[in-house]
Amino acid sequence: MEHIVKDHELYRKTVFGFWVYLMTDSILFSVLFVCYILLHTSNFGGPTTHELYSLRLVFAETMVLLTSSFTIGIARLYASRQLVRQTLIWLGITFLLGLSFVVMEGTEFTQLVLEGNSWKRSAFLSSYFTLVGTHGIHVSFGLIWIIFTFVLLAKRGMNEHNFRRLTTLGIFWHFLDLVWIFLFSIVYLMGAK
C-alpha cells in the first residue's frame, strides 16, 4: 500500500490554514460569550436563566456531541489505513449523532419561541440565541460538509483529496465540541445554579 498523502506541502498548508481559521473563529465565539455573560441578567421582566433551561435535554445534547467528536476521530483513523468501508460507517454514525444534536437544539429553540420567549423578549434572550445559534449553525454546516465528504468517499474512494478533506473536517468537528464544553458549562450549568 502506498502513502495516501503525496503532496506533503499542500497537506500541511491546508491543515495549517484551516487551523488559523478556527483560531479566528474562537475569537468570534469569545466575543459572543462576553456579550452573554454581561447580558444574562438583563431579562427585562422576562424569564431568568433558572426558569428557562431544561438541563436534562442539554445534557443529552452534550453527550451526543461528545460521542460524535469521538466517532469522527475513529473515522479519520480508519481513513489513514485506507479502509473506506469502515471510514464511511463511522462517518455515517457521526452524521446521525450530529443530526440528532441539531434536532434537539431545534426542538429547544422552537419551544422557547412558542412560549413567547424568543430573541425579541429581552437582552438576555437575544444574546442567548446569538451565542447558541451561532454554534448550531456551525454544526449544521459541518453536517453538510459530512454529506459531501461521504458522497465523494463513496464515489471515488480514498485518495489524497478526500483524505485531506476528512482531516480538516475532523479538526472542525473537534473544535465545535470544544466550544460546546464552554456553552454547556457557562450558559447551562452556571445558569441553572
Add this chain to the structure above:
Amino acid sequence: MSDNIPNSEENEEEWEGDLKSYIIGFVLSLLFTGTAFLSVIKNWVEGSGLIVTLALLQFVTQLIYFLHLGKTPKASWSMVVFWFMLLIVIIVVLGSLWIMLNLNERGMSWMK
C-alpha cells in the same frame, strides 16, 4: 493538531496508540461532563468554581487527546497561532468584563 502525516503501512503501533488516545480522551471527557452535571443536579457545592475547573480540564483533555496539540516535539506555527488566539481571547474577555462592570457602577452612582 494532527498535522503529522499518518502512515498507512508500517506502524501498527502508532495506529493503536492513536486509537488509545481517542478512547482515553473520550472517557476523561465523559467523566468531567458527568461530574459537572451531577454537581449541579445534586447541588454538591455552592458557586461555580468546580464547573469552570472541570470545563478547563476537559478543554485541555480534548486539545491533547483529540486534536493532538503539541504532539510534535519542535515548536510549530500552529502552536504559535494557538497561543496568540488565547492571548487575544483573554484580553477580549477580561478587558470587556473589566470595562463594562466598572462603567456600569460608575454610571449608576453618578446618575444618583
